[in-house]
Amino acid sequence: MPQGILVDYEWCSGCHTCEMACAVELTHKDFPEGHCGVKVHEEGVYPIGGDKWTDINMPVFTDLCDKCADRLAAGEALPSCVKHCQAHVLEFGELEELSKKLAAKPKQVLYAL
Amino acid sequence: MTEFHDVSHERKAGEKIGRPDKYEYVEHDKPWRYQEGEYTVTRGSAWSGPGCHLGCGVLLYTDKDGKLVKVEGDPDNPFNKGRLCVRCLDLMESAYNKDRIVHPMKRDPKDRGKDAWTQITWDEAYDLIAEKFLAYKKEFGAQSVCFFKGTGRDIAPWISHLAWSFGSPNVVFALSGCACFVPRIASSMCTSGSFWVGDYSQQFTKRYDDPRWKVPECIVLWGNNPIVANSDGLYGHWVVDCMKRGSKIISVDPKMTWLGTKAEIFLPLRPGTDAALALGILHVMIDEEIYDKDFVDRWCYGFDQLKEACEPYTPEKTAEICWVDADKIIAAARMIANADGMIMQWGVATDMSKEAVPSCQALSAIFEITGNVDVPGGMIAPPSILPYYAGWGGENLSDEQKEKRLGIHKYPLYRYGFKNASTDVTIECLETGKDENGNDYPLKAAWMQTTNPLINSSPDTRRTYNALMKFEFIVSVDLYMTPTVQALADVFLPACTYAERNGIRIGDGVQRGETINKAIQVGEAKSDMVINLEIGKRICPEYYPWDTEEEMFSHILEGMDMTFEQLRDAAPTYLDFEYKKYEKGLLRHDGQIGFETATGRIELWSTYFNQIGVECVPSFDEPSPGPVADPDLYKEYPIVLTTGARNWSLFHSEHRQVPRLRALRPDPIIQMNPKTAHKYGVDQGDWVWVENQRGRAKRRVELTEALDPRYASTDHGWWLPEAEGYKDGGFSGMYDYNINQLLAYDPGRTGFGSNYKTVLCRVYKCEEGDHNTLENALGCSEGEE
């Protein structure tokens, strides 16, 4: 079954926890220093007319993301980034299930990994 | 190191031992230490250092060699529910850092500022310290030894116990005006008898699912960016949890933050005008009669005097003072008044203005006259398991010694439940040799424990340095070689990280009972508590009867009817919680209904302040230095600067030597609007001097529209561990990067509060090779000025 991560980016605070959680995961010891399976991109803060402002953060999954396969095989319930995400905006699962949740609210992105 | 593999304390799942009925417990499937494949896992609280004040629930993974290899969040701990921030995830890099000093050292006081250390044993260090401290005590009195502490992590109760047991009343928190947390506590305790924290369901083990809890309709983020700051017992992302559940935000902040972009109302006030804005909001509520009249009638005292104090602060006048729109002030007042459950999420910014006490009083009045007091989704009086955290062993200090505490004669408010000496009076005393009454008062020695005043907490770095140099003998207890240690210490004692020690975590905010559990040992480092116990046994043995730290913890935990080992098995433990305690006689010592004040009511006009000669109602003072109070200075220094902006990875002056954390914040930043930057000829990424009449510091420019062109915002706590150290090398960047060089010792009328977050400055490009020195605050060569 193809798997993925659903991101509710409306609430991604840009805290970088997902990056660190991926980098320090024991099954990721062979990752090149300074890189890991996810990188948070920051759009920055600016006004968009009237009293409205925007500040979007977006975790982007890189080619290093192995969906924490070894970690999950060892018995952990969740990928490290998903478990530690401070805003609880990452959900790991089967694509088919996750894709059903996409319509529930705006500002979501589904990564097929 | 393999001794930590002992898993003999294992409790079978579900087995209940030593669990008093008065607490609620969280069930874990596994004991506090268990084996997971090739790793041993130790569960406990991450109560710092390194890291912040919160003490998130963690799982420490050690390998077969006893080495810490990974930290994970504890998913069963209701506090953080498995989440962690970058700092605890990266603990390995802090614990095993090459810059850590893990053995005791001494240096001849003549060699202060030089790399001239000799490694010594713990016994040699203790002997030397005991000999000096006891000699000073004999000749000059115990008050001649000051005990300095840093940010409020697991240190305050231990250091005050040591100081008081030794006989010194001088516990020093090296901030001018104790301008962190203390002003908020002072104003709250004196006017309502309690401290008040936002209700994010943190007192319930089921958290958001507890049926007694209600989602706050409105959260006012006032001088606090909680998701980054994680301060005062609030796990910042709880605010996000509540927003997902429907909470609406008002952001009171000079800067547009990520949370601010999602707010209904943004009030970008001029730094230091918090009191005026609060009075303006109160004015609208009172004028439109939208406050909670019933609550005010029944439970508040002095409403008419408050009304009079707010009278001048019409929306128009307030708008003019605070540089915000009048209609937004009105809208904010209405939104707060109409909310069913409002949290005043006040931050350290409210403490860091000079007249912080009357300012915090104004902020309190907002949640008080709207009846958001001890109600679901409002402000709650946090349940307290044990009072030890506010200091234990006060009875060890004689009344005669208590009267010698520096500052209490000048600032009577320091007597009211506050145990610190006035830092400002202490600095003056070091300079003049006299106390506030003009009597001779020799200060001879200092014990500085996990504090870095020259970089982080103290203003006016040069003045601080010169004053502290007057101590004849200084001991520093720390994890790293900091600029404070380089400059001042004669003896260095290595403290350890939370992974290397046992401890108890019953701290600030809503108290929960947890333990900190040792998983590793690094070098000869010892915990702060063990160090205090061992030195205590030499300088005041009658007050340190315990053989081990666990015995000492169990002594404190007697009040909880548990031993250290029992709490370790059962943690986390929670107290039962009730709302509206004032209706049930649960807030007053005499069991009467109401609040623990002289009138039994929340005192909008304070009888206690009246008694000690302090103004009784909230008030506003123009921040000085500021554009309105000092127009001439403003011409020369045309930007209003606020310091101390928090970032994700670096806590205060910590973490600069931790690679992954430093990578997230490589340089000290000044944020400013592109218009401002271009006006003064600087651009994104430029190195600039941020300067005022007191000094200057280097910063890197980050352009952002988040700030009004009249403001700039910058980090604090900066030094460069990688730069050349000691006096000849500029103390690892201390004089180049410490922004506190622009600040002054200048406390408020009560002795509390100081202007850390509101000064004036100008910026200009920094030339390559341009440095500050100790002698020359502005870096100009002689005669050039």
Ligand code: SF4
């Ligand atoms: S799923 Fe695992 S490998 Fe992928 S980004 Fe998250 S932590 Fe990294």
Ligand code: SF4
């Ligand atoms: S951990 Fe979660 S909230 Fe933080 S940056 Fe990553 S996705 Fe966003």
Ligand code: SF4
């Ligand atoms: S907020 Fe971060 S630094 Fe503070 S205890 Fe939690 S994980 Fe550690």
